[in-house]
Amino acid sequence: MARKEYAFYPGCSSQKGASASNYLVSVESMCKTLDIKMTEIPDWNCCGASISYAEAGELPRHVMNARNFALAETNLPGQDIVATCAACWLGARESKERLEHSSGLMADTQTALKEAGLAIKVIPEVRHMVEVLIEDLGYDELKKPVKKPLQGMKFAGYVGCQTNRPFGIAGESFENPMYLDKLIETVGGEAVKYDQKVTCCGGALAFSEPEKAQGQIKDIIEAAYDGGAEMIVTPCPLCQANVEVYQGQINKRYGTKFDIPVLYYSQLMTLAYGGSAKDAGLNGNVVRARKLEEFAGK
Amino acid sequence: MADTKTAAYICKGCEIDKRVDVSALVKTATKSGKMNLVREHDFLCSAEGVAMIQNDIDNEGVTHAAICACSRRAKTEAFNFPTIAMSRGNLREGVIWIRPDTEDARETTQEMAEDYVRMACAEVKAMQVPPGNQKTGTVKTLLVVGGGMSGMTSALEASKAGYKVVLVEKTGALGGWAGKLYRRVPTREPFKAPEDNGVADMVARIEADSNIKVYLNATIAKTDGAPGRFKVEIAIESGGIAQEDIGAIVQATGFSLYDANKLPEFGYGKTPNVVDQAGLEALAREAAAAGKPICRPFDGQPVKSVVFVQCAGQRDASGTHLQYCSGFCCNTSIKQAMYFKDANPDIDTVVLFTDLRTPGNGEDFYRAAQNKGVIFSKGVVSSVTPSGNACAVKFKDLILNEDTEAQADLVVLATGMVPNSGPDLDQLSEANRQAEGGDEAAKEQVVQLMSKSVLNLTYRQGPDMPQFKHGFNDSHFICFPYETRRTAIYTAGPVRRPMDILQAQEDATGAAMKAIQALENAGLGKAAHPRAGDLSFPTVRLEGCTQCKRCTVECPFGAIDEDEKRFPLFNESRCRRCGTCMGACPVRVISFENYSVNTVGSQIKAVDVPDEFSEKPRILILACENDAYPALDMAGMNRHEYDPYVRVIPIRCLGSVNTIWITDALNGGYDGVMLMGCKHGEEYQCHFVKGSELGRYRLSKVGDTLKGMNLETERVMDLEVAITDIATLPQKINDYAALIKSFPPSPFKGF
Amino acid sequence: MSDLNQEMAERYKNNFLKEIEEQAEMGEWVKMCMQCGLCSGSCPTNFHSGWDHPPQEIFMLIRAGKREEVLNSEGMYMCTSCYNCYVRCPRKVPVTHVMHGIAEYAYRIGRAPKAQPTLHLSKTFWSNATKYGRVNEVQLTQSLYFKDGVGAGIKKGLEMKDVALGLVKAGRLNPLEALGMGHKCKDIKGIHAMLAKAEELEARNKAAKGKE
Numbered sequence A: 001m002a003r004k005e006y007a008f009y010p011g012c013s014s015q016k017g018a019s020a021s022n023y024l025v026s027v028e029s030m031c032k033t034l035d036i037k038m039t040e041i042p043d044w045n046c047c048g049a050s051i052s053y054a055e056a057g058e059l060p061r062h063v064m065n066a067r068n069f070a071l072a073e074t075n076l077p078g079q080d081i082v083a084t085c086a087a088c089w090l091g092a093r094e095s096k097e098r099l100e101h102s103s104g105l106m107a108d109t110q111t112a113l114k115e116a117g118l119a120i121k122v123i124p125e126v127r128h129m130v131e132v133l134i135e136d137l138g139y140d141e142l143k144k145p146v147k148k149p150l151q152g153m154k155f156a157g158y159v160g161c162q163t164n165r166p167f168g169i170a171g172e173s174f175e176n177p178m179y180l181d182k183l184i185e186t187v188g189g190e191a192v193k194y195d196q197k198v199t200c201c202g203g204a205l206a207f208s209e210p211e212k213a214q215g216q217i218k219d220i221i222e223a224a225y226d227g228g229a230e231m232i233v234t235p236c237p238l239c240q241a242n243v244e245v246y247q248g249q250i251n252k253r254y255g256t257k258f259d260i261p262v263l264y265y266s267q268l269m270t271l272a273y274g275g276s277a278k279d280a281g282l283n284g285n286v287v288r289a290r291k292l293e294e295f296a297g298k
Numbered sequence B: 001m002a003d004t005k006t007a008a009y010i011c012k013g014c015e016i017d018k019r020v021d022v023s024a025l026v027k028t029a030t031k032s033g034k035m036n037l038v039r040e041h042d043f044l045c046s047a048e049g050v051a052m053i054q055n056d057i058d059n060e061g062v063t064h065a066a067i068c069a070c071s072r073r074a075k076t077e078a079f080n081f082p083t084i085a086m087s088r089g090n091l092r093e094g095v096i097w098i099r100p101d102t103e104d105a106r107e108t109t110q111e112m113a114e115d116y117v118r119m120a121c122a123e124v125k126a127m128q129v130p131p132g133n134q135k136t137g138t139v140k141t142l143l144v145v146g147g148g149m150s151g152m153t154s155a156l157e158a159s160k161a162g163y164k165v166v167l168v169e170k171t172g173a174l175g176g177w178a179g180k181l182y183r184r185v186p187t188r189e190p191f192k193a194p195e196d197n198g199v200a201d202m203v204a205r206i207e208a209d210s211n212i213k214v215y216l217n218a219t220i221a222k223t224d225g226a227p228g229r230f231k232v233e234i235a236i237e238s239g240g241i242a243q244e245d246i247g248a249i250v251q252a253t254g255f256s257l258y259d260a261n262k263l264p265e266f267g268y269g270k271t272p273n274v275v276d277q278a279g280l281e282a283l284a285r286e287a288a289a290a291g292k293p294i295c296r297p298f299d300g301q302p303v304k305s306v307v308f309v310q311c312a313g314q315r316d317a318s319g320t321h322l323q324y325c326s327g328f329c330c331n332t333s334i335k336q337a338m339y340f341k342d343a344n345p346d347i348d349t350v351v352l353f354t355d356l357r358t359p360g361n362g363e364d365f366y367r368a369a370q371n372k373g374v375i376f377s378k379g380v381v382s383s384v385t386p387s388g389n390a391c392a393v394k395f396k397d398l399i400l401n402e403d404t405e406a407q408a409d410l411v412v413l414a415t416g417m418v419p420n421s422g423p424d425l426d427q428l429s430e431a432n433r434q435a436e437g438g439d440e441a442a443k444e445q446v447v448q449l450m451s452k453s454v455l456n457l458t459y460r461q462g463p464d465m466p467q468f469k470h471g472f473n474d475s476h477f478i479c480f481p482y483e484t485r486r487t488a489i490y491t492a493g494p495v496r497r498p499m500d501i502l503q504a505q506e507d508a509t510g511a512a513m514k515a516i517q518a519l520e521n522a523g524l525g526k527a528a529h530p531r532a533g534d535l536s537f538p539t540v541r542l543e544g545c546t547q548c549k550r551c552t553v554e555c556p557f558g559a560i561d562e563d564e565k566r567f568p569l570f571n572e573s574r575c576r577r578c579g580t581c582m583g584a585c586p587v588r589v590i591s592f593e594n595y596s597v598n599t600v601g602s603q604i605k606a607v608d609v610p611d612e613f614s615e616k617p618r619i620l621i622l623a624c625e626n627d628a629y630p631a632l633d634m635a636g637m638n639r640h641e642y643d644p645y646v647r648v649i650p651i652r653c654l655g656s657v658n659t660i661w662i663t664d665a666l667n668g669g670y671d672g673v674m675l676m677g678c679k680h681g682e683e684y685q686c687h688f689v690k691g692s693e694l695g696r697y698r699l700s701k702v703g704d705t706l707k708g709m710n711l712e713t714e715r716v717m718d719l720e721v722a723i724t725d726i727a728t729l730p731q732k733i734n735d736y737a738a739l740i741k742s743f744p745p746s747p748f749k750g751f
Numbered sequence C: 001m002s003d004l005n006q007e008m009a010e011r012y013k014n015n016f017l018k019e020i021e022e023q024a025e026m027g028e029w030v031k032m033c034m035q036c037g038l039c040s041g042s043c044p045t046n047f048h049s050g051w052d053h054p055p056q057e058i059f060m061l062i063r064a065g066k067r068e069e070v071l072n073s074e075g076m077y078m079c080t081s082c083y084n085c086y087v088r089c090p091r092k093v094p095v096t097h098v099m100h101g102i103a104e105y106a107y108r109i110g111r112a113p114k115a116q117p118t119l120h121l122s123k124t125f126w127s128n129a130t131k132y133g134r135v136n137e138v139q140l141t142q143s144l145y146f147k148d149g150v151g152a153g154i155k156k157g158l159e160m161k162d163v164a165l166g167l168v169k170a171g172r173l174n175p176l177e178a179l180g181m182g183h184k185c186k187d188i189k190g191i192h193a194m195l196a197k198a199e200e201l202e203a204r205n206k207a208a209k210g211k212e
């Protein structure tokens, strides 16, 4: 038996071949080292994400999440649901709160679930991967397996919005959360100080209103450079993608020369735990993290 | 005093003996201090040490003791010998704690300690045991002027504490402003709905209270005497006069609403559909009595829409209307809006505000109103005009940044509080001055101003309480909110500063307690705050008095009248022992048993001033005992070091500084004099209100003296010190010492 | 669609605040705003053009009964769901959700601005997600690019070519998804039945409001 077991909710973007698939790869490696067993919720569906607000309406959104709750509860009884994507976590957790607070909403949800042959008894806890690492294991435990500390490397811990607000990691402030910096330090890296740690990356607006979102992304990257960072680290797939993939366009638009790798915390941990570049999914980074690739090869 | 026997006690505890040579201090006390008896002790404040002193008092006949140990602010319970005169030499906080423990510093530290021993010896020899004020009055009855919420509360609380109360109310009924309210702002959880105004209940309790005597339709015709023995004449309903003996007074005369007629732009007076908050209360009561909804005065139709205009004639920067926020009117509007919403949720209820200020638990109340559907809009109203049966309200929406208009059946103006505080004393004395010169208009004005008098005090300083900002009766608002400048007369409620009912009741309770304290102290011949318990009082050698009137004019507390021969007449029970009169007297005939020109002067002279070749300057610091001296003590506790050439003497107040001390010091070869006192002016922090201001005014003339002595004017420095300046004060002392060292030594050394 | 708009306008007469309270998700919070402006000051999109009304203003407009201005506003669609306003609001107004709720309502009654890109994304995302139960990122992207027609789509596609190619090379975009061969749930039928029921219940609930 693994030391911890969870019902895994990867979400759409972390599936194989999807925009955050390298996140998934590195999480798998990391969990293996930490002896955490993640069992995918069978036949899980999309969480609805924040962006679907306009079309979906209230009940359908909650029903989508409720289906996942019911599936987890039935197939993986007693296990907390763990999401790696910030938006999934937020959406699911919000649905959990709303359903638990409104008997009317819950009743309607059960009626809808019945159509798919499902029902909810008790909604499992809905947690983010980072919460699990910090709360269930703790920094000390995370440090133990470190074989190759990321000595001398400077990272800007970019927390962004949705792992930080509105729920956040217990005990952290919304304005200056420290957990990501601590994770960076846990694996031997240096967390630089910069002032855009919790600035929004533009979220879905990067897709629909690129001019507006890219302005924000530019501010974030600029601040990271100013803080002396060589790389950016984030816990959120949307942050990762937005900050990474538009660098070329931003360079065109603003005449900047951005070329900064944007990684997941799980990639750093995998490498520090002695994993290979492939284990860490470094091949999935659009802006190649050459320094880390070299480091992994050593 | 017959047999004087002096003694000095030198403590070795708290590491004093490790830092200074105590045997040398004993020698100093004996030789230069000339004490009859000198003892050292390992631990003076211990039971054993105290017993030793007590034994000397009882069996050796010691009458004067110089205790050279820690600060006079420490160990006051241990060193409590009421039958003798006592001084304290501050060797701990004043010497060893502010000096580095190094070999280099040892010599100057020792010199400092020896000076403080000499000073303590000199001081105590100049002191006498205060016998206490003999002219006491022991009346224990409280007079409460004003029968509103504040006044009723004061009366009930004083009665609860076992005191008799005379309650005087100008109108025919108790209740004041609260009595006019349909409902009041909630005082209890969950703060969501208006509640009963509570007046009937209080009136019933007062009527049932045998301690409280109520005069309705009555005013104060005359207040004579002093704390503990006021003679008050009350003009009563029948037209006659009732006499009451009173110990202390609470003035709770409340407020009037700012006159809405001064706001024609808001349509007041142009249509009956514009009312002030009192007007709305009246409409609500009428409606409730008739069992009908609140109706539009214009045509008696039920109100379907109402707009509240906040800050009407308030917070006005232009100077035309009230400049301040009355603090209660936002909550009142919220409450009044609920009158409508609770009766009928369909009534459009809009509150137009720039800032909504909801003190106390008003935030919950505000949310409750939002929940009930009251609409709050940020907007500035420019005009209200009659429009058909209703009104048109023009305003600028501050969020949407546009000019817009709303229709309303009724408009309520939140005008503010104007205190019922009696005439402005400065204005009155100016009018009096001109009237004496025969100015007819001024005579008129005097009559008119006097007609507003509330207390009709016979004090030389005027018939009423002095006013502070915006005409409110003053208090020492920063540190001691209840204190006033008239001993044993306290103001409470909105006459003191704008406040709501709940605050006023709390205020009134506090004022009643302070008044009780004051009358008790007066009965014992003791001072009131801030020298509560002090038994000394100012005495004057009238044969030396030149009738210059400085003392009568300057006394911040109106304690000094004039007798028939125009000599100063001290009312000891009104006096707070600030010493301002003593500092003011040009011929130095005023003194206290335990504080006089001599107690300080002899300390100044006791300091050993090295000659000009020693490179050891001497700097005198006269430090206010209320703020500066404690700050210095605390600097010591925090081991902030300062210059070893300063010698600090605590004084009661900057106001008590007689310029002779400064000239004596300079003549005696001191190189500089630094004065430390509290902030003065509008935001004063002086415990005696005007003391530091008067002192500073006096000191401003010292420059000429310095020039006359051919000295740099910077040699006398006036420093504003607050009790919190613990860390910065030592630096300021050091800077000043550096400046003094940059001057040549005083030419007066050795004379 | 616009019939629904008219029906609602009539049902709530002049009381737009009440309309929002009853019809928009979390709309009951609008009245609790105390106009401090913290939300607007915290909003990242506040700094960019195209932002006609930040949250504080939207709420104020609702309270002032400015129905047209609110329903036509682009403001709600500018929200990136960053939750800055949400955590900072001293009144604990769930600003983000209220903004979403109003947006959804405007859309529901057919009053949302036409060709609003974020709204389009929202719609597309939802239909994409519910079609197979999971998001098909390629189809999602395509349908977004082509929302203004084929020509514009190709142009946009070309602009974004580098971005897409980067993702494909990194193994993070699967071109096969374009053919509907990507991720899907097994029980698609169950999901569709479930959603149909939810939509039915939601419509019933909203319709019951404001009628007494």
Ligand code: SF4
Binding pocket: B011, B012, B013, B014, B016, B042, B043, B044, B045, B046, B069, B070, B071, B074, B075, B092
């Ligand atoms: S506290 Fe004062 S009296 Fe007591 S031992 Fe210390 S210095 Fe002496």
Ligand code: SF4
Binding pocket: B310, B311, B312, B314, B315, B324, B325, B326, B327, B328, B329, B330, B331, B355, B356, B357, B414, B416
């Ligand atoms: S309490 Fe409100 S209405 Fe009254 S003055 Fe202050 S801000 Fe204005």
Ligand code: SF4
Binding pocket: B538, B554, B555, B556, B557, B558, B559, B560, B570, B574, B575, B576, B577, B578, B579, B580, B581, B582
């Ligand atoms: S000036 Fe001060 S000490 Fe002198 S009589 Fe007045 S209150 Fe008393």
Ligand code: SF4
Binding pocket: B540, B544, B545, B546, B547, B548, B549, B550, B551, B552, B568, B581, B584, B585, B586, B587, B588, B589, B590
């Ligand atoms: S100040 Fe001195 S001299 Fe002047 S009136 Fe008073 S007691 Fe007399």
Ligand code: SF4
Binding pocket: C032, C033, C034, C035, C036, C037, C038, C039, C040, C055, C056, C059, C085, C088, C089, C090, C091, C092, C093, C095
């Ligand atoms: S932060 Fe909250 S209270 Fe302030 S304006 Fe925004 S919604 Fe209103």
Ligand code: SF4
Binding pocket: C039, C042, C043, C044, C045, C055, C078, C079, C080, C081, C082, C083, C084, C085, C086, C095, C096, C099
């Ligand atoms: S959640 Fe939306 S409205 Fe709120 S601050 Fe972020 S972008 Fe602005």
